[in-house]
Amino acid sequence: MANEKITSRDKDFAKWYTDVVMAAHLASYTSVKGCIAIEPNGYAIWEKMVSILDKKFKELGHVNVQMPLLIPENLLKKESELVEGFAPEVAWVTEGGKNKLEERHCIRPTSETMFSDYYKDHVKSYKDLPMLYNQWCNVLRWEKETRPFLRSREFLWQEGHTLHSTSAEAEAEVKQMMDVYKWFHHEILAIPSITGVKTEKEKFAGAEYTLTNEALMYNGVSLQSGTSHYFGQKFSRAYDIKFQNKENKLEYAYQTSWGTTTRMIGGLIMVHSDDKGLVLPPRIAPRQVVIIPIGKSERVFELANKFNKELNDNDITSFIDLSEKSPGFKFAEAEVNGIPVRLEIGERDLENNVITFARRDTGEKISKNLDIDIVSFTKELLLDIQNSLYNRALERRNKLTFVAHNLDDMKNILNSQPGFIKADWCGNVECENKIKEIRGCKSRCITEDELIDGKCVCCGKPAKHNVIWGLQY
Amino acid sequence: MANEKITSRDKDFAKWYTDVVMAAHLASYTSVKGCIAIEPNGYAIWEKMVSILDKKFKELGHVNVQMPLLIPENLLKKESELVEGFAPEVAWVTEGGKNKLEERHCIRPTSETMFSDYYKDHVKSYKDLPMLYNQWCNVLRWEKETRPFLRSREFLWQEGHTLHSTSAEAEAEVKQMMDVYKWFHHEILAIPSITGVKTEKEKFAGAEYTLTNEALMYNGVSLQSGTSHYFGQKFSRAYDIKFQNKENKLEYAYQTSWGTTTRMIGGLIMVHSDDKGLVLPPRIAPRQVVIIPIGKSERVFELANKFNKELNDNDITSFIDLSEKSPGFKFAEAEVNGIPVRLEIGERDLENNVITFARRDTGEKISKNLDIDIVSFTKELLLDIQNSLYNRALERRNKLTFVAHNLDDMKNILNSQPGFIKADWCGNVECENKIKEIRGCKSRCITEDELIDGKCVCCGKPAKHNVIWGLQY
Numbered sequence: 001m002a003n004e005k006i007t008s009r010d011k012d013f014a015k016w017y018t019d020v021v022m023a024a025h026l027a028s029y030t031s032v033k034g035c036i037a038i039e040p041n042g043y044a045i046w047e048k049m050v051s052i053l054d055k056k057f058k059e060l061g062h063v064n065v066q067m068p069l070l071i072p073e074n075l076l077k078k079e080s081e082l083v084e085g086f087a088p089e090v091a092w093v094t095e096g097g098k099n100k101l102e103e104r105h106c107i108r109p110t111s112e113t114m115f116s117d118y119y120k121d122h123v124k125s126y127k128d129l130p131m132l133y134n135q136w137c138n139v140l141r142w143e144k145e146t147r148p149f150l151r152s153r154e155f156l157w158q159e160g161h162t163l164h165s166t167s168a169e170a171e172a173e174v175k176q177m178m179d180v181y182k183w184f185h186h187e188i189l190a191i192p193s194i195t196g197v198k199t200e201k202e203k204f205a206g207a208e209y210t211l212t213n214e215a216l217m218y219n220g221v222s223l224q225s226g227t228s229h230y231f232g233q234k235f236s237r238a239y240d241i242k243f244q245n246k247e248n249k250l251e252y253a254y255q256t257s258w259g260t261t262t263r264m265i266g267g268l269i270m271v272h273s274d275d276k277g278l279v280l281p282p283r284i285a286p287r288q289v290v291i292i293p294i295g296k297s298e299r300v301f302e303l304a305n306k307f308n309k310e311l312n313d314n315d316i317t318s319f320i321d322l323s324e325k326s327p328g329f330k331f332a333e334a335e336v337n338g339i340p341v342r343l344e345i346g347e348r349d350l351e352n353n354v355i356t357f358a359r360r361d362t363g364e365k366i367s368k369n370l371d372i373d374i375v376s377f378t379k380e381l382l383l384d385i386q387n388s389l390y391n392r393a394l395e396r397r398n399k400l401t402f403v404a405h406n407l408d409d410m411k412n413i414l415n416s417q418p419g420f421i422k423a424d425w426c427g428n429v430e431c432e433n434k435i436k437e438i439r440g441c442k443s444r445c446i447t448e449d450e451l452i453d454g455k456c457v458c459c460g461k462p463a464k465h466n467v468i469w470g471l472q473y
Numbered sequence: 474m475a476n477e478k479i480t481s482r483d484k485d486f487a488k489w490y491t492d493v494v495m496a497a498h499l500a501s502y503t504s505v506k507g508c509i510a511i512e513p514n515g516y517a518i519w520e521k522m523v524s525i526l527d528k529k530f531k532e533l534g535h536v537n538v539q540m541p542l543l544i545p546e547n548l549l550k551k552e553s554e555l556v557e558g559f560a561p562e563v564a565w566v567t568e569g570g571k572n573k574l575e576e577r578h579c580i581r582p583t584s585e586t587m588f589s590d591y592y593k594d595h596v597k598s599y600k601d602l603p604m605l606y607n608q609w610c611n612v613l614r615w616e617k618e619t620r621p622f623l624r625s626r627e628f629l630w631q632e633g634h635t636l637h638s639t640s641a642e643a644e645a646e647v648k649q650m651m652d653v654y655k656w657f658h659h660e661i662l663a664i665p666s667i668t669g670v671k672t673e674k675e676k677f678a679g680a681e682y683t684l685t686n687e688a689l690m691y692n693g694v695s696l697q698s699g700t701s702h703y704f705g706q707k708f709s710r711a712y713d714i715k716f717q718n719k720e721n722k723l724e725y726a727y728q729t730s731w732g733t734t735t736r737m738i739g740g741l742i743m744v745h746s747d748d749k750g751l752v753l754p755p756r757i758a759p760r761q762v763v764i765i766p767i768g769k770s771e772r773v774f775e776l777a778n779k780f781n782k783e784l785n786d787n788d789i790t791s792f793i794d795l796s797e798k799s800p801g802f803k804f805a806e807a808e809v810n811g812i813p814v815r816l817e818i819g820e821r822d823l824e825n826n827v828i829t830f831a832r833r834d835t836g837e838k839i840s841k842n843l844d845i846d847i848v849s850f851t852k853e854l855l856l857d858i859q860n861s862l863y864n865r866a867l868e869r870r871n872k873l874t875f876v877a878h879n880l881d882d883m884k885n886i887l888n889s890q891p892g893f894i895k896a897d898w899c900g901n902v903e904c905e906n907k908i909k910e911i912r913g914c915k916s917r918c919i920t921e922d923e924l925i926d927g928k929c930v931c932c933g934k935p936a937k938h939n940v941i942w943g944l945q946y
Contacts, residue, residue, distance in 0.1 A: 031590050035541035043537045064516050068508035092568040097615030117504050142570030154542050
């Protein structure tokens, strides 16, 4: 069976994760250390993510562009915090066309530098603003420990970069795009994420502040899954991006950036999947229905074709598995690949005018009479699967959300069953560092919730923020 | 006016080209030598190219994947012809994460290496074949002289890579994909290209043979615009890609690759555009109709909105220019940006119940009564523009297609008005090299046409092929 080799999720979560990635043919290792090949099943999920997000970005007025992959060292160095943040993890091109280069070029770890260099030459007046750009591309960060989709030296992402004439407009953009990420996680990926502000220690290098979207995996470990940064005038000062404002005065422009990556595929796996393989919410599943004919009679194939056409004509992505494998093997393959609905059309069932649906999320089998309205029934079934997956994930998240009043609480939680840990914090990085000593626990985000008991979970002094803490990928 | 600064095409073609690229905001230079920023107007054309080609590839059974950007040196070296062909023009990563790497990695100039390495581990039986993969990505070649879109160190492309169990099937794939490129040029880009086989000298490094799609620019220079390669078992032997065939014997698999790039945007410009800026065939234009309201009356805007909605509801991409510029400025901007149809809705015209269409290709203005069926009229107009552009390009190509019987003919043609030059060839590379001495003239492709006079244009000995020659970008 296709899913025989998957380790139990509750027994060894890390191994289970890799097993699902491999068994569902989402990605495979390559001869390039720390870099994966994204296989057809994995890339199809990314394509669906891209198409949904891209449409939303464009509806909000953004346009796509493409900046160079390479960044000359002198250009990268102009914004000191960015360099310090990224210098330890970039790859350098030092030779080109058989010659040693006069100046090293790094492969982009992110493109604030290139966009800033572009704005500098292209913005003159407030009439040119806002500039609402996005780019779909690959970036490279020389990570030491890598895992498919979650942390890879090269990964695919979108990076939005916008420039504005006022701070208010730029800050509204930062918030708007975080709302898009939250919407995408909740409505499309069925992942009940939490959003908030990163602490100073955890914010993006060079940002005034960073908003983050944090998802909780099945094992209680957090996954940062989308960030949105407000830069104020920091990059504008470093790269000299000025515009003539309405009062005819030169002013530095206000900047943002925001991004999501192929790591969301990892998130999908670790929130929804099970010991049989991949489980995909219907809205992100590249193929929503697989029709499996059982038997060789003409009627079976006639009906398979008829239903397949009806579903595809009505915006449900369906296909017929016509391969030469046994029905049992096809069932297992559909399961491991995470196809939300399986429709069995069997010779013997047809004698009773019956067809059978099977849900991937629950395994439930539903027999229906042949005269069913296949389109509306399948639509409802897919919607129910989408909602059930969300609710199941929400239940799990709530179950794994804890409150800590002191460091002992924190240690107990982290050493038994990690999760989102809500705790008050005084705002000092010293306490943040001390908490990190417990299994590497980090602040995930500052929430807007009220304080729990008003005392810092670490030092006991008056608290400033209600913060969510946790282990992370 | 937006198009005032464009040099005359007939006066200085090279300068005209760059002027159009800049004036239409397709791309701009960057601080990275030899690399451009593809701006929103240019990227929108690429997105449309991608969507049309991707759909076609998928209809033919291909699936998308993503292989790593970096290639370890030892892996690249396995196929000697490929290394020799590409080694002079690759960029090398030698440092990563502050450390010198034990082994250099090049940035992919093309990905036969990575696909071969992937196949090796993933193909076991003839049942796993064919593997029909494609990848949309960036590649890098360390060119010395660069020009926006035509030759850039980094460019975007698609590279199809397929693996087959028989040579016949692989060769059929090579031909099929060349037919797709030809279809795309003729039907979508309105470019009457010519396809044929490359000579041994001009074929892809490592290929058994290469099919090519060659377009002729307005100035008579050729642009190679899409190639499809048959590798036979060459890479399979180098990378050890074996499969169990139907006779239960191990056999090396048969391989192909095929690609098109952002340079097609350069081809579009150099075939169709004029002294007023960009001209785009409607089928590739990201925006097909611009509606320009003239005057401030409510009726003008009501009608603009009504027509805009009707067009967009019927698969015609239309927008209303609501910017604060003068109508004259908007006209010029629509022209320079290559919007195929301009619809003027003017207060005064409306008194006579008239609206005015203007064709970008001919400049012709057409007044129509308000009760016109706007959708069917615009569809016909767009189709007529599409066909006219193709016919105009075909006429130009025919006008610039010459026949040479000897080297003097060749010299005369190349020194007065270059173009496609048809001439017989004996098949010896010595003659090819001698012809190249004339202004760098190269064989474009071997045609399937009959011989012209049976004698090699260079040495006069018996000819083997009717070949098209020309200058190239």
